[in-house]
Structure formats: C-alpha cells, structure tokens
Amino acid sequence: MATHAQRTLSKETPKLIGKEIVLKGWVHKRRDHGKLIFLDVIDRSAVIQVVVNPKVSEESYKIAAELRPQYVVEVKGVVKKRPEGTVNPDEKTGGIEIEAKELKILQKSESLPFDIELSDLELPTLLDNRSLTLRSAKARAIFSVQAAVLKGFRKAAKDLGATEIVVPTIVSGATEGGAELFSVEYYEHKAFLSQSPQLYKQIMVSVFERVLTISHAYRAEPSVTTRHLSETTQMDMEIGFVDFSEILDIFEKVAVSMLTYAQEKCEGEFKEFGFEKTSFGDIPRLTLRQAQEIIKKEFGRDTKEDKDLTPQDEIDICKWGKEKHGSDLVTITHFPTVAKPFYTMPDPGDSGYSLSYDMLFRGVEIMSGSIRITEYEQLVKSIKDRGMNPLDFGMYLMAFKYGMPPEGGFSFGLERVTMKLLGLQNIREASLFPRDMERIDERFSKKTSAKG
Amino acid sequence: MATHAQRTLSKETPKLIGKEIVLKGWVHKRRDHGKLIFLDVIDRSAVIQVVVNPKVSEESYKIAAELRPQYVVEVKGVVKKRPEGTVNPDEKTGGIEIEAKELKILQKSESLPFDIELSDLELPTLLDNRSLTLRSAKARAIFSVQAAVLKGFRKAAKDLGATEIVVPTIVSGATEGGAELFSVEYYEHKAFLSQSPQLYKQIMVSVFERVLTISHAYRAEPSVTTRHLSETTQMDMEIGFVDFSEILDIFEKVAVSMLTYAQEKCEGEFKEFGFEKTSFGDIPRLTLRQAQEIIKKEFGRDTKEDKDLTPQDEIDICKWGKEKHGSDLVTITHFPTVAKPFYTMPDPGDSGYSLSYDMLFRGVEIMSGSIRITEYEQLVKSIKDRGMNPLDFGMYLMAFKYGMPPEGGFSFGLERVTMKLLGLQNIREASLFPRDMERIDERFSKKTSAKG
Numbered sequence: 001m002a003t004h005a006q007r008t009l010s011k012e013t014p015k016l017i018g019k020e021i022v023l024k025g026w027v028h029k030r031r032d033h034g035k036l037i038f039l040d041v042i043d044r045s046a047v048i049q050v051v052v053n054p055k056v057s058e059e060s061y062k063i064a065a066e067l068r069p070q071y072v073v074e075v076k077g078v079v080k081k082r083p084e085g086t087v088n089p090d091e092k093t094g095g096i097e098i099e100a101k102e103l104k105i106l107q108k109s110e111s112l113p114f115d116i117e118l119s120d121l122e123l124p125t126l127l128d129n130r131s132l133t134l135r136s137a138k139a140r141a142i143f144s145v146q147a148a149v150l151k152g153f154r155k156a157a158k159d160l161g162a163t164e165i166v167v168p169t170i171v172s173g174a175t176e177g178g179a180e181l182f183s184v185e186y187y188e189h190k191a192f193l194s195q196s197p198q199l200y201k202q203i204m205v206s207v208f209e210r211v212l213t214i215s216h217a218y219r220a221e222p223s224v225t226t227r228h229l230s231e232t233t234q235m236d237m238e239i240g241f242v243d244f245s246e247i248l249d250i251f252e253k254v255a256v257s258m259l260t261y262a263q264e265k266c267e268g269e270f271k272e273f274g275f276e277k278t279s280f281g282d283i284p285r286l287t288l289r290q291a292q293e294i295i296k297k298e299f300g301r302d303t304k305e306d307k308d309l310t311p312q313d314e315i316d317i318c319k320w321g322k323e324k325h326g327s328d329l330v331t332i333t334h335f336p337t338v339a340k341p342f343y344t345m346p347d348p349g350d351s352g353y354s355l356s357y358d359m360l361f362r363g364v365e366i367m368s369g370s371i372r373i374t375e376y377e378q379l380v381k382s383i384k385d386r387g388m389n390p391l392d393f394g395m396y397l398m399a400f401k402y403g404m405p406p407e408g409g410f411s412f413g414l415e416r417v418t419m420k421l422l423g424l425q426n427i428r429e430a431s432l433f434p435r436d437m438e439r440i441d442e443r444f445s446k447k448t449s450a451k452g
Numbered sequence: 453m454a455t456h457a458q459r460t461l462s463k464e465t466p467k468l469i470g471k472e473i474v475l476k477g478w479v480h481k482r483r484d485h486g487k488l489i490f491l492d493v494i495d496r497s498a499v500i501q502v503v504v505n506p507k508v509s510e511e512s513y514k515i516a517a518e519l520r521p522q523y524v525v526e527v528k529g530v531v532k533k534r535p536e537g538t539v540n541p542d543e544k545t546g547g548i549e550i551e552a553k554e555l556k557i558l559q560k561s562e563s564l565p566f567d568i569e570l571s572d573l574e575l576p577t578l579l580d581n582r583s584l585t586l587r588s589a590k591a592r593a594i595f596s597v598q599a600a601v602l603k604g605f606r607k608a609a610k611d612l613g614a615t616e617i618v619v620p621t622i623v624s625g626a627t628e629g630g631a632e633l634f635s636v637e638y639y640e641h642k643a644f645l646s647q648s649p650q651l652y653k654q655i656m657v658s659v660f661e662r663v664l665t666i667s668h669a670y671r672a673e674p675s676v677t678t679r680h681l682s683e684t685t686q687m688d689m690e691i692g693f694v695d696f697s698e699i700l701d702i703f704e705k706v707a708v709s710m711l712t713y714a715q716e717k718c719e720g721e722f723k724e725f726g727f728e729k730t731s732f733g734d735i736p737r738l739t740l741r742q743a744q745e746i747i748k749k750e751f752g753r754d755t756k757e758d759k760d761l762t763p764q765d766e767i768d769i770c771k772w773g774k775e776k777h778g779s780d781l782v783t784i785t786h787f788p789t790v791a792k793p794f795y796t797m798p799d800p801g802d803s804g805y806s807l808s809y810d811m812l813f814r815g816v817e818i819m820s821g822s823i824r825i826t827e828y829e830q831l832v833k834s835i836k837d838r839g840m841n842p843l844d845f846g847m848y849l850m851a852f853k854y855g856m857p858p859e860g861g862f863s864f865g866l867e868r869v870t871m872k873l874l875g876l877q878n879i880r881e882a883s884l885f886p887r888d889m890e891r892i893d894e895r896f897s898k899k900t901s902a903k904g
Binding site: 024043070107109139140165183184187189191200203204206207222240241375403405431442444 | 564
C-alpha cells in the first residue's frame with residue numbers, strides 16, 4: 001500500500017498554529033478571489049478554510065482550480081491565524097486557515113445536480129437523491145441528533161438498572177392482534193415481521209427485571225401520512241415490580257433525560273439550525289376523558305365517543321399543555337380497554353378503561369405503554385376475548401405460568417422523537433432510508449419505468 | 453392503586469444492618485431446617501438469604517411453607533449479620549441475612565418441570581422451554597455478558613470517533629449477491645430481508661466518515677450447524693480515509709477493547725461459571741495462503757486449492773495461534789477476489805487476491821471485512837462481472853459518483869462473539885430466542901402436531 005501521511009482533524013488545528021499538517025476531507029465550497037482560491041474543506045470533525053496561493057504552490061493552485069463540491073482531497077499545509085477582520089467566531093476553526101503547500105485529489109465527483117444545502121428542497125428530491133442529500137449540513141445535524149437521542153435513551157435506561165437485550169424480528173404471529181403484518185417466506189413456513197418487541201421484552205422481565213431494547217418494528221400501514229413509516233426504530237423498556245404511578249414517573253423521567261441529553265450533546269446543531277429546545281415545564285397528566293373535556297371546552301369539538309385521540313386532538317392538547325403548563329410533553333392515560341392490545345391491564349377500579357398511557361410531544365404521540373396483565377388465567381382469557389388462540393402464544397404464556405411480577409413498560413419511536421425534537425415536517429426526514437408504501441430507496445414507480 | 457412499600461435491592465442490604473427493609477424478588481430455593489425456613493430470594497441485583505422463624509412471625513412461616521421456586525414474593529424484614537461460620541464470602545450478600553417479619557406472595561408459580569440450574573440440560577430442552585430456562589443463573593450470566601459485549605463494541609467505536617446510524621432491514625435486493633434471502637411481501641411488491649447493513653453503512657461514510665451500526669442480518673441458510681442462525685445481530689463499523697494496514701490495526705483494537713470491556717464488566721459471571729478469559733497475546737496476521745501452508749505443515753492437510761478456510765482449518769489455525777503466539781485471536785487476510793462480494797477491493801499488487809480479512813476467535817470466524825472499491829467505474833464493472841445489474845444498486849452507486857474516500861469496514865457477529873467468549877458449544881445458547889430452519893420459538897414439528 002501507498003504510505004499515508006499522518007492525518008490531522010480539522011477541529012484539532014486551532015491548537016497547531018504554525019505547524020505543518022495533513023488534512024483529508026471533502027470540498028464543501030470553492031471561492032475564487034482574484035489571485036487566491038479559498039476552499040471550505042469538511043471532515044468528520046468540522047469545516048476548515050484552506051487558502052491556495054499560487055505564490056506558495058503553483059501546482060496546488062492548478063489543482064484547486066479544478067475542484068468542485070464533494071471532491072475528496074488531501075491537503076498538506078501550514079496552520080495560520082486568519083487576518084484581522086476575517087475571523088468567524090461561529091465556527092470551531094473560524095480563527096485559523098490552512099495555507100496549502102500540496103494538494104491531492106483522492107476522488108473526483110460529478111457535478112452536483114442541485115445545491116444540496118438549499119433549505120427548501122422538496123421531500124421527493126431529498127429522498128430520490130438520498131445518498132447525496134444526506135451529505136447536507138442539515139441532514140448531518142438531524143442524524144447527529146438522532147444518534148444522541150439513541151444514546152440518551154440507553155443512558156437513561158441503564159441509570160435505571162436495565163439490562164440491554166436483543167430480540168428477534170422474525171415471528172410466527174401477530175403480537176398486537178392487528179392485520180397490518182408483513183409476511184415472510186421462512187423456509188417451508190409462513191412467518192411475519194415483528195410489530196414490536198413486546199412479548200419478548202415481557203418474558204425478559206422474569207430474567208433481568210428491568211430491560212431495554214432497541215429494535216425495528218414493521219407495520220404494513222396501507223396509508224401514506226407524514227408520521228408513519230413501514231419500518232421504524234423503537235426504544236423500549238420493560239420494568240418489573242412497578243405500579244401505575246411509579247411507571248408514569250419513570251417514563252417521564254426517561255423522556256426528559258433522553259431529550260436533555262440530545263440537546264446538550266448537540267448544542268452546536270441546535271444553534272446552527274435554530275432547532276427549538278424542548279420546554280419541559282410541568283408535564284400535565286390527563287386521562288383520555290379529561291383530555292376530551294379540554295378539547296370540548298377549549299376547542300369546541302365533542303370527541304367523547306372516540307376511543308383514542310385523533311391527530312387534531314393531539315395537536316390541540318399539546319397546544320393547551322404548552323399554554324397552561326409550559327410543557328411540550330403531555331401524558332395521556334386510561335384509554336378504553338377494548339382499544340388496547342390483549343396484554344394491557346384493565347383499571348381495577350373501572351375495567352372499561354385501562355392502565356395505559358401515551359406521551360405526546362409537540363402534537364404527535366411519541367410513546368405508548370401500559371401496565372401489563374401478569375396473571376396467567378386473566379391473560380389467556382384476554383387473548384381469547386380478542387378472538388385469538390392462546391396456542392399461538394405458547395412461549396410467551398409460559399413466562400406467566402412461572403411467576404411474573406407486576407410489571408409495565410413503554411416504547412418510544414426514534415424517528416418520531418427525532419422529528420418532533422427538530423421540528424421536521426415529515427417523519428421521512430428523520431429516517432436515513434425511509435420505508436413506506438411507495439419506496440424502498442428508489443420509488444417503485446420510478447424503478448418500474450427505468451427497467452421497463 | 454395499592455400503596456407500595458419502598459423497596460430495597462438485595463445488593464444494598466450489607467450497608468443496612470439493623471434496619472427494616474422491604475425486598476421484592478423471586479424464590480430461588482427453599483430449605484427447611486427444623487424450625488426455620490431459609491429462602492434464597494433473587495432480584496436484579498443479587499441473591500439474598502431470608503430466614504423465616506415462626507417465633508418472629510407465625511403467619512410468615514405458614515406462607516413460607518407454601519413457597520416454591522419462581523414464586524414472586526415481597527419480604528419485610530430486618531437485616532442481620534449472619535452467625536459466625538455461616539458467612540459465604542463468595543456472595544455479595546453472603547455476610548447478612550434478612551429476618552422475615554412479613555411475607556407476601558405477589559405471584560404464584562407452577563411446579564417447575566425440571567431443575568433449570570442443571571448444567572447438562574440438552575439444547576432442545578433449553579429451547580423448548582426458553583421462557584423458563586432463561587431464568588437460570590447461567591443464562592443470566594450469558595446474556596449479561598452479551599449486553600456488555602454490545603456496550604464494549606459501541607464504546608470502542610465511539611472512542612474512534614464513529615457516529616451511530618440506524619439502517620433499514622427491508623431491502624429490494626441482494627447485497628452480497630447470494631441466493632440465501634428471505635423474501636417479504638411488501639405491499640404489492642417483492643422485497644427481502646437484508647443480509648447485512650453493508651451498502652447503507654458505506655453510503656454513510658460520505659456523511660459521517662466513521663460510522664457504527666448494530667443491526668439484524670438474515671440468512672436463509674438451508675443447513676443446521678452449531679454456528680449459524682437465520683437471524684443474527686451484527687456489530688458493524690465503516691471507516692473513511694483508511695488504508696489496509698490502518699484498518700487491520702483498528703479492528704484488532706476494537707476486538708481487544710470490546711472483549712476486555714465485557715470481561716471486566718462481568719468479572720463475577722466469569723468467576724462463577726469458570727468462563728476462560730481471552731488470551732490476547734500477540735495477534736498473528738496470516739494471509740490465507742500462509743494459513744494454508746501452516747495447515748499443511750503442522751496438520752498435514754493440503755488445502756491450497758480452497759478459496760476459504762473450512763471449519764476444521766479455523767480450529768487448527770487457532771490452535772496454532774494459541775500455541776505459537778499465545779493468542780485466542782487470529783487475523784486472516786487476502787482471500788481470493790472471486791470468493792468475496794463485489795464491493796471488495798482486489799489487492800493492487802495481485803488482483804486474484806483481495807484486501808479482505810476475517811478474524812478467528814477460538815476456532816470460529818467472528819468478524820469479516822475488507823477495504824472497499826471506491827471508484828465508481830470499477831464498482832459498476834465488479835457488479836457486472838458477478839452477473840448482477842447495476843440498475844439494482846442505484847441508491848448505493850450514487851454515493852460513489854460524488855466523491856467517496858478510500859474506505860473499509862468490518863462486521864462482528866454478536867452471537868458468535870458471545871459463544872466463543874464463553875466457550876458455549878452451540879450458537880443457539882448465545883441467542884435469547886434463536887431462529888433457525890426448525891424453529892421460531894417453538895419447533896415447527898411440535899407446533900403442527902399440537903394444532904393438528
């Protein structure tokens with residue numbers, strides 16, 4: 001192999017004034033100023049300004065004149081303080097620049113079909129050109145924040161004593177009883193993609209008491225909305241020996257801690273793109289009925305026959321929560337038992353309602369959960385009552401034959417959390433490679449015509 | 453809801469001698485000693501001894517006499533030092549015991565069908581009763597170690613400046629060109645389960661330069677071996693601006709750091725079950741040809757026509773590595789180009805071989821990777837040479853049109869790492885709910901007969 005020069009990251013350069021270094025990265029912008037060419041070069045740590053002066057290196061100047069955005073380059077040069085008046089205090093490397101002595105092209109790039117940094121690119125453009133548009137500063141910010149949300153969730157869960165588990169996604173039946181399942185040809189058998197890690201994380205309560213899992217969930221939703229994907233990332237916890245009031249405290253704490261972590265970790269991204277920090281205030285807790293009363297009183301819609309909140313209800317309740325409680329988060333509890341999956345514990349005082357909860361964030365549900373039924377016979381009955389066959393739940397039910405403590409859990413949707421935290425208009429912007437009815441990477445319609 | 457007593461975890465009790473506390477957990481063992489009943493109660497933190505004396509609480513004694521393993525209980529009692537001579541220095545709580553004042557059954561358990569702690573339970577028994585056998589001390593140890601391996605990998609990757617990404621598992625085609633794909637009915641379209649996060653993590657090098665991802669990979673292997681699963685967990689990194697020699701250093705560092713982290717974090721589990729700590733020594737690096745020469749010389753088998761190592765070769769080379777280099781890990785490089793996927797970079801000096809590498813651990817491959825082709829035209833040609841259609845790789849190829857740096861990556865299999873780290877005989881023991889040809893939770897044969 002060719003020998004490689006020891007590389008310096010952009011963010012390290014301010015400490016190296018006067019030193020000769022080697023940078024590697026992508027050309028972000030080129031500006032020709034009379035006899036000088038200025039390059040913004042980007043690597044994983046920061047953007048940095050490179051000055052190419054033909055008096056310093058004529059060869060480099062010739063090469064620099066060829067460069068276009070996304071060319072991959074190696075620059076040998078000297079770190080210099082920027083002249084007075086050209087310092088940019090908003091950038092990590094805003095006080096220095098690199099005077100190029102040698103410039104090498106590591107990889108050329110075709111001309112970009114459009115400016116990927118434009119803020120008003122339409123969603124189909126963003127997605128049809130995903131491998132390119134993900135390189136924009138905004139996309140980089142979105143997915144840096146997403147990585148921090150993931151880490152923030154895991155940190156919050158581990159602080160609560162949870163053990164991380166890995167659960168399978170190929171399953172033999174519906175966990176939630178719904179019809180929106182993708183089927184898989186599994187050798188000679190029919191199998192499905194999991195709708196949630198629910199049954200497995202519950203089983204694992206009897207092993208580790210408190211567990212967390214990051215998993216993919218699949219829903220064959222035959223609709224195209226701004227907040228549904230066919231494949232999502234779920235951040236789940238399941239916790240033994242808790243009651244309803246304890247778990248409400250726990251998930252609110254996890255939400256605050258996860259969002260706070262992401263905001264602090266990505267301070268720079270929030271500042272650069274004006275992402276609005278979350279107002280935590282005093283998180284209101286409403287039963288579904290209380291929420292419906294507020295909707296009637298404050299927004300004039302009678303929704304009391306509904307078994308769930310509609311998207312508009314969620315928007316309105318969050319508006320109310322922000323105004324009255326200074327909180328971007330609202331907890332809704334006690335959904336009707338019939339509207340919830342079989343494992344949901346009915347409220348012992350009023351069995352038509354259940355010990356279930358959702359968390360809303362700026363108008364969208366980002367989390368769902370409940371206290372679970374842990375009595376074997378009651379669980380079998382609940383499965384039968386919903387027209388399902390307990391034989392299809394053999395492995396799961398076994399856990400309840402042998403001593404399951406009172407327990408509950410919850411699941412945050414990573415893409416929804418990311419979307420609402422950053423004020424994105426469509427959940428597809430919060431997924432690197434979103435899956436929906438119309439697309440797996442490329443649009444189906446486009447693919448057919450390209451091949452046809 | 454019922455009021456709940458403030459709960460103390462077992463491991464906190466040694467600091468609370470003389471205090472009254474409330475424990476919650478599972479009955480692990482009951483021993484009747486004349487007028488006393490001793491209970492081993494287990495919670496997420498530790499096992500603890502509870503003494504039930506009818507002179508202290510007759511009611512508790514009656515309840516204790518009913519208890520069997522896996523009953524879920526709540527114990528109110530006083531923390532006492534154990535009498536001289538009964539201290540168990542091997543346990544966290546071995547110096548104390550709880551004198552029960554009140555005992556409550558939170559959930560009963562059926563009688564266990566067999567002793568789940570037996571060390572010689574057969575694999576079908578372990579798997580047919582997974583929801584129960586996962587509660588054994590050994591299973592708990594295995595999956596505590598697995599959680600630490602995951603964390604150790606993420607820590608090592610983050611220390612290298614990688615950003616965590618989430619990639620989809622529903623894909624439109626084969627990434628590796630193999631035929632072992634599970635197909636999915638995706639709305640009106642045919643889709644597949646991903647064989648690896650390969651193409652997506654490569655695309656993301658152009659965004660974050662260094663990425664890590666934990667993902668599920670699916671292989672429809674029509675065979676049943678001790679080291680294959682249909683659904684596995686992969687720990688991947690992909691790194692821009694590296695050459696062959698650098699990435700060899702990087703993945704060896706990641707392996708050592710990940711395994712060391714898990715061993716240190718799970719010191720107690722390693723001690724309790726006599727899991728053998730890894731010998732790192734000086735990790736040997738061999739080309740496939742060199743490995744084949746050693747196999748011929750030391751083990752008398754001529755394998756030089758083979759394009760890969762056989763399972764026996766892997767065992768033999770690891771035996772050699774342990775004896776000659778004191779290392780449980782061996783790196784093998786330069787597999788034949790034709791035997792590797794299209795994205796693998798041929799060795800510029802000898803294009804019949806490639807800049808690829810596997811890592812072996814105690815006789816089994818646990819990692820695979822390569823330097824990638826990053827030149828657009830070369831990549832298109834490599835796809836065509838393997839009889840595939842570049843049109844099926846549109847989104848992926850786009851990343852290479854717009855400046856991809858030299859890059860490479862690798863993928864560790866979580867279950868294989870766990871299996872070899874703990875000396876397990878079968879990979880199924882290293883997966884909570886293993887998927888293979890014969891089973892999704894329950895064996896297909898069993899299921900059919902139960903329903904028929």
